[in-house]
Amino acid sequence: MPDSHAIDQSAAAGAHSAHEEHPAYLRHHFNSTEQQADTANFAMWLFLLTEVMFFGGLFTAYLIYRNWFYQAFVAGSHQLNVIWGTTNTFVLILSSFTMAMGVWCAETGRRRGLVLCLSLTFILGLGFLGIKTIEYSEKIEKHHVPGFHYSLQSFVDPASDPEVYKEYHDKALPLDMARHTELYFSLYFLMTGMHALHMIIGIGILGFMIYRARAGAYTSGHVTFVENFGLYWHFVDIVWIYLFALLYLISRH
Amino acid sequence: MNPNTIVSLPDQSTARIPKDNYITRENGILSWLLTGDHKRIAILYLISLSFFFFIGGALAGLIRLELLTPQADLMATDTYNKVFTMHGVIMIFFFLVPSVPATLGNFFIPMMIGAKDLALPKINLLSWYLYMAGGLLAIYTMATGGVDTGWTFTTPLSTHYVNTNVLTTGLAAFIAGFSSIFTGLNFIVTIHKMRAPGMTWFRLPLFVWAHYAASILMVLATPVVAIAIVLIALERTIGIGIFDPTKGGDPLLFQHLFWFYSHPAVYIMILPGMGVISEVISTFSRKRVFGYTAVAFSSVAIAVFGFFVWAHHMFIMGISNYAVLIFSLLTMLVAVPSAIKIFNWTFTLYKGSITFETPMLYAFGFLGLFTIGGMTGVFLGTSGTDIHLTETYFIVAHFHFVMVGGMLMAFLSGIHFWWPKMTGRMYPEKISQMAAVITFVGFNLTFFPQFILGTLGMPRRYASYPPEFQVLNVFSTAGATILGVGYMLPVLYLLWSLKYGEIAGNNPWQATGLEWQTQSPPLTENFTTMPVMDHEAYDYEWLEKQNQAQQQEEVPHAG
Numbered sequence: 001m002p003d004s005h006a007i008d009q010s011a012a013a014g015a016h017s018a019h020e021e022h023p024a025y026l027r028h029h030f031n032s033t034e035q036q037a038d039t040a041n042f043a044m045w046l047f048l049l050t051e052v053m054f055f056g057g058l059f060t061a062y063l064i065y066r067n068w069f070y071q072a073f074v075a076g077s078h079q080l081n082v083i084w085g086t087t088n089t090f091v092l093i094l095s096s097f098t099m100a101m102g103v104w105c106a107e108t109g110r111r112r113g114l115v116l117c118l119s120l121t122f123i124l125g126l127g128f129l130g131i132k133t134i135e136y137s138e139k140i141e142k143h144h145v146p147g148f149h150y151s152l153q154s155f156v157d158p159a160s161d162p163e164v165y166k167e168y169h170d171k172a173l174p175l176d177m178a179r180h181t182e183l184y185f186s187l188y189f190l191m192t193g194m195h196a197l198h199m200i201i202g203i204g205i206l207g208f209m210i211y212r213a214r215a216g217a218y219t220s221g222h223v224t225f226v227e228n229f230g231l232y233w234h235f236v237d238i239v240w241i242y243l244f245a246l247l248y249l250i251s252r253h
Numbered sequence: 254m255n256p257n258t259i260v261s262l263p264d265q266s267t268a269r270i271p272k273d274n275y276i277t278r279e280n281g282i283l284s285w286l287l288t289g290d291h292k293r294i295a296i297l298y299l300i301s302l303s304f305f306f307f308i309g310g311a312l313a314g315l316i317r318l319e320l321l322t323p324q325a326d327l328m329a330t331d332t333y334n335k336v337f338t339m340h341g342v343i344m345i346f347f348f349l350v351p352s353v354p355a356t357l358g359n360f361f362i363p364m365m366i367g368a369k370d371l372a373l374p375k376i377n378l379l380s381w382y383l384y385m386a387g388g389l390l391a392i393y394t395m396a397t398g399g400v401d402t403g404w405t406f407t408t409p410l411s412t413h414y415v416n417t418n419v420l421t422t423g424l425a426a427f428i429a430g431f432s433s434i435f436t437g438l439n440f441i442v443t444i445h446k447m448r449a450p451g452m453t454w455f456r457l458p459l460f461v462w463a464h465y466a467a468s469i470l471m472v473l474a475t476p477v478v479a480i481a482i483v484l485i486a487l488e489r490t491i492g493i494g495i496f497d498p499t500k501g502g503d504p505l506l507f508q509h510l511f512w513f514y515s516h517p518a519v520y521i522m523i524l525p526g527m528g529v530i531s532e533v534i535s536t537f538s539r540k541r542v543f544g545y546t547a548v549a550f551s552s553v554a555i556a557v558f559g560f561f562v563w564a565h566h567m568f569i570m571g572i573s574n575y576a577v578l579i580f581s582l583l584t585m586l587v588a589v590p591s592a593i594k595i596f597n598w599t600f601t602l603y604k605g606s607i608t609f610e611t612p613m614l615y616a617f618g619f620l621g622l623f624t625i626g627g628m629t630g631v632f633l634g635t636s637g638t639d640i641h642l643t644e645t646y647f648i649v650a651h652f653h654f655v656m657v658g659g660m661l662m663a664f665l666s667g668i669h670f671w672w673p674k675m676t677g678r679m680y681p682e683k684i685s686q687m688a689a690v691i692t693f694v695g696f697n698l699t700f701f702p703q704f705i706l707g708t709l710g711m712p713r714r715y716a717s718y719p720p721e722f723q724v725l726n727v728f729s730t731a732g733a734t735i736l737g738v739g740y741m742l743p744v745l746y747l748l749w750s751l752k753y754g755e756i757a758g759n760n761p762w763q764a765t766g767l768e769w770q771t772q773s774p775p776l777t778e779n780f781t782t783m784p785v786m787d788h789e790a791y792d793y794e795w796l797e798k799q800n801q802a803q804q805q806e807e808v809p810h811a812g
Contacts (some may be wrong), residue, residue: 028778029368029447029778031783035446039373039442039446042445043372043438043442044706046441047438047470049472050472050476051476054480055480056476056477057480057484057510060509061464061495062482064503068501069501086388095740127326146491146492146493146494147491147493147494180501182501182573183494183501186493186494187495
């Protein structure tokens, strides 16, 4: 990130005398709108860094257990629906595109365009969660939720699960390895769940932004909020792309 | 000028506290609870931190009282487990981690860099509310049965074997963690983006550098412990198996995640304290800090190395021999930047005009005690001696030498140093010098015997011990009593000074920082005009010229 030099002198000198010329959204402790926008932007990047570390703990656990129990992780990943996963990946990438367009609309002062883009992002986000719900309910039906009567049936006797079996023809896992599929699903639910939580928060904020954008809040110069939310949304998108590769595509290389 | 003191106060018969300042600008409880002013938030933190400190201290008193006799007679052993756990949780998460950054850092970083406020005032206030929520939850937990895992929440004890309030304590630490993340984030952004004209990176006071380094740790390490706590909670509630060996999980993974935060956390705790010491030693030696650049970079080096030493907490936990070797080496490396600091502070004293006001006394305490604490850390980083000493009182003594002898001394040093700036009034010098000496004596009497106890093999975290250890334990408990007096005194005389202390004026210590070039207590916006930095940090000649210029200005008026 570029480190802005300390505020230049002219801005400092004019800080008080030119008070009336400042737009209303300039907070009192900043000298210029550029400084304010720069600061908020930098803060957002730092926040995303903490998010990387937050997910990092889970990725570490994933890395270790996948190395230890590779067969169980492969068998577990075969239970996931790659079609749904791929669809969801496209849904999210598309939503990142509409979000990026939204930022552009805000920067160029297109109020209606902004509302449209945010609404599309909102809908795509909900769509993602909808598909995720379908996937989760499949897991619940098959008792693949760790901690809630977890069932090893599909792994010790793959033929009993014809839908998955006809696609992958997995061999039966020895009981000892089959039990470790529970770890796979723990990580699956943790990582996708944590991701979904970020989506839900994001969708909530989107709703708030749509409401405010209709009144023209972000199209009159003060676009920082939209830009920073855009960063957040892209970050959540990127996390999903990693999750998709790590959780769905283990045996496809 | 009296050579024994540098204190220069205004004429007390005419001096007044400035009418308009950050305390008097607005009134009413809401103007404090909803404030965005970094100085007011610092005061809120100071009050709440002191509250938690005395709760944690009372628990420490109970521990020492129990250990007065070899038998577990004051309380049942499981109560004892809860007491030392809550002592650790409260002292670490609710006192040590936020202590200097949230109070002094919050108050003075914007002033030192010539800004009107932190970059994100609302986030700053949010940090305090998160801190309070976490803290009160911890107190609630304590009141409703407590927790007995030790502050480290070690698995599988915390997930499978204890039946106490692990969840609420974990949640309390989790919430406090976010408070810490936001504080660190705010500091980094502020230091990058809010510096006054001319305030280049290498003109920053070393206090700011130290906070910058600590903030990097807060921002990068804290999220990892947050996720570790989430995993503990899910393990306890639904049994996801990540840390459960019966399901293929690894309890050691928890320790990796936990110490990945909690080792850097000790640098989060100590670095801001080191920043205070840099300011104090320079001011009371009337010299620029020796090797400014080295001290600045050593803070960053501590932060960077600090990330790669965590496994030295696990030498006896069954990690591989190669890991032991590497982490032992890396642990030695982190001693280097700490030593750079100690040496540079000592060289700062060399040929300085040293005076012995209270902040300086505490700073001397810091130098000695932190050196001992740091050196014994090298014992523990060496795997051979660590296997003998770990889980004994040697660890307890080492940690307390660094954290209480180091950090708490630095905190008190800073509080006394900046008290005139925060309140506009001086603390009473004689009694506070006495308190500093009492603290030093009490501290050594409390914790030095624990080094011996640990070397003799007395394990930590037990309510009872073999009778041959009693003599040293009696010393330790007696010391704790003295230490308690040493900590109570500042509360009393500092409160007294709020009303009766001498008027401090702008710059009672003749210090060079920007925060001293404005009125005390400061205005809400800190400076009347945006300061322009045209000299290096700790430039006492510049200050002298300033003073002369001011005097010349005043003479014609007087005439």
